[in-house]
Amino acid sequence: MGNDQVIRLAHGSGGLLSYRLIRDVFQKHIHSKEIAKMDDAATIVSDTNDEILISTDSFVIDPIFFPGGNIGSLAVCGTVNDIAVSGGIPKYLTASFILEEGFSIHDLERIASSMGTEARDAGVQIITGDTKVVEKGKGDKIFINTTGIGWKHPEAHLGMDLIQPGDHIIINGYIADHGVAILSQREGLKFSSQIHSDARCLHHTIMKLIASYPGIRFMRDPTRGGVATVLSEIAQDSGKSLTIYEEKVPIRTETAGACDILGIDPLYLANEGKFILICSPGQSKTIIDAIRHDQIGSEPAVIGYVTDEGPHAWMKTRYGGTRILEMLPDEILPRIC
Amino acid sequence: MGNDQVIRLAHGSGGLLSYRLIRDVFQKHIHSKEIAKMDDAATIVSDTNDEILISTDSFVIDPIFFPGGNIGSLAVCGTVNDIAVSGGIPKYLTASFILEEGFSIHDLERIASSMGTEARDAGVQIITGDTKVVEKGKGDKIFINTTGIGWKHPEAHLGMDLIQPGDHIIINGYIADHGVAILSQREGLKFSSQIHSDARCLHHTIMKLIASYPGIRFMRDPTRGGVATVLSEIAQDSGKSLTIYEEKVPIRTETAGACDILGIDPLYLANEGKFILICSPGQSKTIIDAIRHDQIGSEPAVIGYVTDEGPHAWMKTRYGGTRILEMLPDEILPRIC
Numbered sequence: 022m023g024n025d026q027v028i029r030l031a032h033g034s035g036g037l038l039s040y041r042l043i044r045d046v047f048q049k050h051i052h053s054k055e056i057a058k059m060d061d062a063a064t065i066v067s068d069t070n071d072e073i074l075i076s077t078d079s080f081v082i083d084p085i086f087f088p089g090g091n092i093g094s095l096a097v098c099g100t101v102n103d104i105a106v107s108g109g110i111p112k113y114l115t116a117s118f119i120l121e122e123g124f125s126i127h128d129l130e131r132i133a134s135s136m137g138t139e140a141r142d143a144g145v146q147i148i149t150g151d152t153k154v155v156e157k158g159k160g161d162k163i164f165i166n167t168t169g170i171g172w173k174h175p176e177a178h179l180g181m182d183l184i185q186p187g188d189h190i191i192i193n194g195y196i197a198d199h200g201v202a203i204l205s206q207r208e209g210l211k212f213s214s215q216i217h218s219d220a221r222c223l224h225h226t227i228m229k230l231i232a233s234y235p236g237i238r239f240m241r242d243p244t245r246g247g248v249a250t251v252l253s254e255i256a257q258d259s260g261k262s263l264t265i266y267e268e269k270v271p272i273r274t275e276t277a278g279a280c281d282i283l284g285i286d287p288l289y290l291a292n293e294g295k296f297i298l299i300c301s302p303g304q305s306k307t308i309i310d311a312i313r314h315d316q317i318g319s320e321p322a323v324i325g326y327v328t329d330e331g332p333h334a335w336m337k338t339r340y341g342g343t344r345i346l347e348m349l350p351d352e353i354l355p356r357i358c
Numbered sequence: 359m360g361n362d363q364v365i366r367l368a369h370g371s372g373g374l375l376s377y378r379l380i381r382d383v384f385q386k387h388i389h390s391k392e393i394a395k396m397d398d399a400a401t402i403v404s405d406t407n408d409e410i411l412i413s414t415d416s417f418v419i420d421p422i423f424f425p426g427g428n429i430g431s432l433a434v435c436g437t438v439n440d441i442a443v444s445g446g447i448p449k450y451l452t453a454s455f456i457l458e459e460g461f462s463i464h465d466l467e468r469i470a471s472s473m474g475t476e477a478r479d480a481g482v483q484i485i486t487g488d489t490k491v492v493e494k495g496k497g498d499k500i501f502i503n504t505t506g507i508g509w510k511h512p513e514a515h516l517g518m519d520l521i522q523p524g525d526h527i528i529i530n531g532y533i534a535d536h537g538v539a540i541l542s543q544r545e546g547l548k549f550s551s552q553i554h555s556d557a558r559c560l561h562h563t564i565m566k567l568i569a570s571y572p573g574i575r576f577m578r579d580p581t582r583g584g585v586a587t588v589l590s591e592i593a594q595d596s597g598k599s600l601t602i603y604e605e606k607v608p609i610r611t612e613t614a615g616a617c618d619i620l621g622i623d624p625l626y627l628a629n630e631g632k633f634i635l636i637c638s639p640g641q642s643k644t645i646i647d648a649i650r651h652d653q654i655g656s657e658p659a660v661i662g663y664v665t666d667e668g669p670h671a672w673m674k675t676r677y678g679g680t681r682i683l684e685m686l687p688d689e690i691l692p693r694i695c
Contacts, residue, residue, distance in 0.1 A: 026463040026464070027459075027460050027461060027462055027463060028457045028458070028459060028460060028461040028462075028463060028466070028491055029459060029491070030459050030491050031491075032457065032489065032491050033489060033491030033492075039489060042463075042489060043489065046463065046466055046467055047453075047470055047489075049470075050467065050470035050471040050474040051453070051470060051474040051477070051484045052474060053484050053485055055483065055485035055486060056485065056486065056487065060486075062486065063450075063452075063485035063486035065485060067404060067406075067408045067410070068408065068509060069404075069406045070406075071405065071406050071408055073404070073410070073507075075450065075452060075485060075486060075505075076452075076486060077452035077454045077486055077487065077488050077505055078488045079454040079455070079456050079490050079503060080490075081456060081490045081492050112402070113400075113402055113412065115413075115414035115505050116384075116388070116414070117414045117415065117416040117503050117505075119416050119418060119456070119501055120365045120370070121365070122364075122365060122366060122367050123364050124364060124365040125363075125365075126363040126364060126365060126383065127363070129383055130383055130386075130387065133383050133387035133388060134387040136388060137387040137388040140388070146390050146392065147388045147390050147393060148393065148400035148402060148412060149392060149393065149397075149399065149400035149412060149413060150380075150384060150388075150393065150414065151414050151415045151416055152369065152376060152379060152380065152384075153370045153416050153417075153418045153501075153693075154367050154368075154369050154370025154692065155370075155418050155498060155501075155692075156367065156692065156693075158495065159420075159497070159498040160496070160497060160498065161492060161496040164456055164490075164492075166414070166454050166503040166505075168412075168414055168452050168454075168503075168505035170402065170410075170507075172404065172405060355491065355492075355493065356490075
């Protein structure tokens with residue numbers, strides 16, 4: 022990249038510019054086989070051949086308190102989920118805080134308390150941490166980094182290279198609730214019913230699925246950049262074609278309505294309690310049943326299928342057309358996580 | 359803590375207020391045996407009994423480029439050193455970036471390149487990362503979190519509870535260079551000779567010492583809060599009394615001179631290439647020789663000893679007096695790492 026270029030908000034979108042920044046800056050200068058894979062978690066192997074999964078994420082969400090969670094609960098669940106979709110049993114977290122001078126200690130306590138509760142419920146231990154403080158105006162209230170450590174699930178055999186033509190694409194429930202919840206809060210929008218973030222830890226469900234269904238090929242959580250960006254990434258990195266049906270993608274009426282009013286495509290909005298799962302066609306029905314049983318009230322669905330027609334993601338629209346799904350080209354909603 | 363209290367810069371000093379914030383907020387809400395220990399690194403045990411050390415640190419140093427390093431090299435060495443002083447062989451790092459909108463991509467490349475070089479020289483792999491972007495004015499150029507993963511050195515038997523009366527206290531070289539280098543750069547001060555930060559990875563030296571000297575009881579790197587704060591922490595947490603001699607603490611003439619002019623006590627200034635080592639008195643001389651041999655040009659020294667006169671750190675001044683060394687009570691130099 023040239024000398025005169027600067028970081029734009031879209032470099033943090035999780036979409037196209039993020040992808041290029043990683044490739045053109047980080048991969049260029051930091052040579053590592055694991056970095057090159059661009060997975061949600063890296064796998065390392067100990068001297069006695071334990072496979073250990075590691076994932077890191079910094080959370081800069083604004084607002085820090087939102088319907089359905091706060092930056093603390095999100096920082097626990099976001100990293101727990103990254104370990105889980107990669108086939109790891111989440112065990113430990115580190116937590117590192119960058120606080121802005123003047124930030125309320127009462128709010129910090131609320132956030133720390135949420136982290137404690139969420140970690141306890143998730144069965145993960147927060148084992149070490151760090152706190153830095155920057156001058157007023159040099160940060161924004163609170164940023165949290167969590168790094169997760171998990172043991173590889175013995176039945177987890179996941180990888181993009183395992184994806185085959187004919188495989189089914191599943192999502193575990195309604196999309197775009199997190200994005201709409203944050204946007205509404207930020208803009209002070211009032212809808213007739215309040216939309217809550219879907220932020221939650223998913224590993225209990227994911228571990229059950231991995232233990233029972235060897236037909237699961239690959240999973241990823243559609244956070245920044247949304248479902249469309251994740252499908253496009255999987256298509257590009259696996260070389261396979263992924264096609265979904267617009268009318269099969271579960272979305273709440275109120276979320277769809279809010280997206281209409283805001284002029285935002287819900288397929289590009291972040292989710293914090295969702296996973297995309299690709300599996301053999303013979304197991305998709307029982308996997309859907311298992312998810313529905315485990316996550317009461319959710320609306321899991323087979324939303325599409327895999328073919329070998331090249332590295333692109335497609336959507337069959339409800340009007341019979343076909344649209345290509347690109348990675349999010351710009352930033353529509355900064356600081357969503 | 360009360361509802362009306364807010365975060366002050368001193369909460370990030372590594373001194374007394376940091377200590378209280380951890381105790382009164384994080385330990386209160388995040389219950390974990392490992393968090394309670396307040397060590398530089400946590401130890402976890404895998405299913406096959408591998409002992410794994412984990413350490414996390416967020417770097418917010420200002421300026422991001424300074425004589426002797428930059429925020430990227432510091433982020434690698436700082437975490438590598440935390441693993442090493444805890445008895446771990448550093449193996450892997452994660453790297454997570456919070457970038458301010460408008461930050462120069464050229465500068466980002468310089469930082470990423472330093473991280474790549476420093477990691478390669480240190481023999482550690484950067485395995486996964488994350489990038490977030492915040493709006494202009496909501497961050498400050500670049501913050502970096504690194505989390506380190508290491509295997510416990512088989513010969514490392516370190517712990518505060520192993521410290522005994524009669525033990526010697528060693529430092530591996532000149533103190534306060536990092537603090538003075540940052541401060542001079544920040545304030546635009548010119549001294550007759552430029553003082554460079556001592557920031558460097560120490561684990562090669564530390565691993566050799568651990569392999570050879572079973573008399574080593576405990577190590578810690580005196581970063582934020584400096585040598586005085588670390589000695590005070592060790593005294594408080596071990597229940598032992600630590601006494602050092604002012605005239606035995608190695609300090610460069612130009613660093614001491616700069617501290618005099620600035621009116622700052624060098625014992626409270628941060629170091630980024632130093633360790634405090636406590637060992638049996640019979641091995642201190644050979645340990646000093648080994649450090650001198652391994653770190654050409656350094657000035658390692660036995661600076662004091664341990665007694666069982668209670669949980670305090672003391673300094674015998676060069677004028678024959680005795681001064682108690684408290685933890686850094688306030689912030690003298692924010693964003694030093």
